[in-house]
Amino acid sequence: MTNVRIAGVGLTKFGSHPERTGRDLFAEAALAAREDAGVSRDDYEEIFYGNFMGELAEKQGHQGPVMAEAAGLDCPATRYEQACASAGVAFRQAVATIRSGAADVVLAGGMERMNNLGTAEVTQSLAIAADELFEVRAGVTFPGAYALMARAYFDAFGGDSEDLAHIAVKNHANAMQNDYAQFHREITVDDALESPVVADPLSLYDACPITDGASAVVLVSDDYAERHGLDAPVSVTGSGQGGDKAALQDRPHLARTPAATKAADAAYADAGIGPDDVDVAEVHDCFTIAEVLALESLGLYDHGEGVGAAARGETTRDGDLPVNLSGGLKAKGHPVGATGTAQVVEMTKLLRGDHGNSDAVPDARVGVTHNAGGTVASAVVHVLEVDR
Amino acid sequence: MTDTGYDEWLAAIADGEGYYLACPDGHGSLPPRRSCPHCGAAELTEEPLPATGEVLTFTEVHVPAPNFADEAPYVTAVASFGPVRLTGVVRDLPADEVDLGTTVSVGVGENATTDERLVVFRPASE
Numbered sequence: 157m158t159n160v161r162i163a164g165v166g167l168t169k170f171g172s173h174p175e176r177t178g179r180d181l182f183a184e185a186a187l188a189a190r191e192d193a194g195v196s197r198d199d200y201e202e203i204f205y206g207n208f209m210g211e212l213a214e215k216q217g218h219q220g221p222v223m224a225e226a227a228g229l230d231c232p233a234t235r236y237e238q239a240c241a242s243a244g245v246a247f248r249q250a251v252a253t254i255r256s257g258a259a260d261v262v263l264a265g266g267m268e269r270m271n272n273l274g275t276a277e278v279t280q281s282l283a284i285a286a287d288e289l290f291e292v293r294a295g296v297t298f299p300g301a302y303a304l305m306a307r308a309y310f311d312a313f314g315g316d317s318e319d320l321a322h323i324a325v326k327n328h329a330n331a332m333q334n335d336y337a338q339f340h341r342e343i344t345v346d347d348a349l350e351s352p353v354v355a356d357p358l359s360l361y362d363a364c365p366i367t368d369g370a371s372a373v374v375l376v377s378d379d380y381a382e383r384h385g386l387d388a389p390v391s392v393t394g395s396g397q398g399g400d401k402a403a404l405q406d407r408p409h410l411a412r413t414p415a416a417t418k419a420a421d422a423a424y425a426d427a428g429i430g431p432d433d434v435d436v437a438e439v440h441d442c443f444t445i446a447e448v449l450a451l452e453s454l455g456l457y458d459h460g461e462g463v464g465a466a467a468r469g470e471t472t473r474d475g476d477l478p479v480n481l482s483g484g485l486k487a488k489g490h491p492v493g494a495t496g497t498a499q500v501v502e503m504t505k506l507l508r509g510d511h512g513n514s515d516a517v518p519d520a521r522v523g524v525t526h527n528a529g530g531t532v533a534s535a536v537v538h539v540l541e542v543d544r
Numbered sequence: 545m546t547d548t549g550y551d552e553w554l555a556a557i558a559d560g561e562g563y564y565l566a567c568p569d570g571h572g573s574l575p576p577r578r579s580c581p582h583c584g585a586a587e588l589t590e591e592p593l594p595a596t597g598e599v600l601t602f603t604e605v606h607v608p609a610p611n612f613a614d615e616a617p618y619v620t621a622v623a624s625f626g627p628v629r630l631t632g633v634v635r636d637l638p639a640d641e642v643d644l645g646t647t648v649s650v651g652v653g654e655n656a657t658t659d660e661r662l663v664v665f666r667p668a669s670e
Contacts, residue, residue: 290631292611293655294633353604401581404622405622405630
């Protein structure tokens with residue numbers, strides 16, 4: 157099987173850019189990735205593109221060809237929609253395509269434009285990732301859904317809002333060194349605990365912001381990298397995806413995310429590694445409780461142990477297992493359909509040594525990215541390894 | 545707009561004749577559905593929904609979506625009714641009196657914002 161290498165990565169600054177079109181955002185990220193890769197335009201064979209709410213935000217369906225044009229490329233382009241895991245599944249398809257031998261050079265990425273809608277409309281738009289009949293009609297918003305999981309977690313395993321606040325504090329601190337992050341503002345545990353309640357037990361600082369942005373990654377086969385003398389030290393060695401019932405009510409555990417466990421187990425097996433080999437992780441912390449569920453599903457912590465990891469200093473910058481050095485979705489921002497590949501961009505830079513926080517993991521060899529859709533009815537996990 | 549299967553199910557709950565779908569292996573699920581989500585069996589029968597359920601988790605939503613603008617703050621809960629779980633809005637019970645394990649009955653109410661029918665939990669009379 158062909159080894160897949162990351163030849164180039166690109167991001168827009170994440171934040172509020174209500175005036176910028178989706179195609180402009182994606183163009184910026186894609187051109188940055190293309191420049192970073194230094195691959196001839198004619199060699200791009202396919203584009204795998206993630207986007208969630210394009211019909212609602214820009215009245216634009218059929219975004220594949222629009223984004224290929226924006227990226228300055230002339231090749232087939234397909235949009236993948238899997239809620240907040242849209243770019244994660246797009247990336248997974250890109251990896252599979254190179255591994256199969258069907259292509260040597262592909263671009264994977266994603267884009268979301270959200271701030272041109274008001275907060276209420278964004279809340280409504282995000283809610284469609286939940287089960288429309290059985291959750292949305294019963295008033296389940298996205299923060300509401302994660303609040304249901306947070307309360308179930310506290311009941312099953314313990315932990316409290318203060319533990320979650322430490323996660324927010326950690327991720328805000330990490331974002332300080334990330335030029336592309338939406339927030340450059342440190343917060344305290346008290347700030348988080350005193351922020352307005354969104355859906356109890358979750359408050360404003362438990363939630364990621366509404367974000368516009370795009371991300372892109374150029375993937376190449378080993379053979380192509382060698383023939384063209386590319387500097388591409390990071391490989392994608394594991395890929396896994398898992399699924400679950402769409403509605404929370406239909407799952408046996410409200411405080412576990414087995415879709416992510418399945419994705420992680422598959423990705424680890426694919427890479428021939430285990431959780432103990434992981435040096436650094438970027439996980440889908442759309443809400444602070446989501447980071448906890450991710451750490452436990454990835455096998456990095458036992459059930460019930462993940463909630464205190466940030467408070468104990470284990471997942472902080474100076475801890476044994478730094479998590480979300482990018483700032484995470486919480487502080488880096490969460491342009492929904494761009495997040496999966498944005499995590500890959502951040503991890504690639506962390507492993508290559510050209511991220512603002514690379515000095516926190518100078519010897520890291522194995523990184524994991526975890527991207528979730530809905531209340532983790534979908535999950536995609538990738539293992540990245542760097543030549544050292 | 546009608547939603548065949550779902551609308552009939554809500555109407556049955558409103559009439560006090562709620563049901564769930566059971567497969568030959570005893571898994572429960574909610575309509576509209578043509579196969580069991582747990583084992584794939586296609587032979588589903590309607591069985592009476594238990595009269596009361598138990599709250600498994602809940603949240604008081606303070607920031608609503610537009611379709612609940614006139615309801616906030618409101619409590620949404622997931623409650624267990626025998627072999628199935630339902631998600632609904634809790635009414636006739638103050639938020640600070642809802643707890644895990646609270647016994648509720650299920651009925652149908654109206655969403656004050658959209659006039660849509662919705663699943664409603666109320667404190668069960670002992």
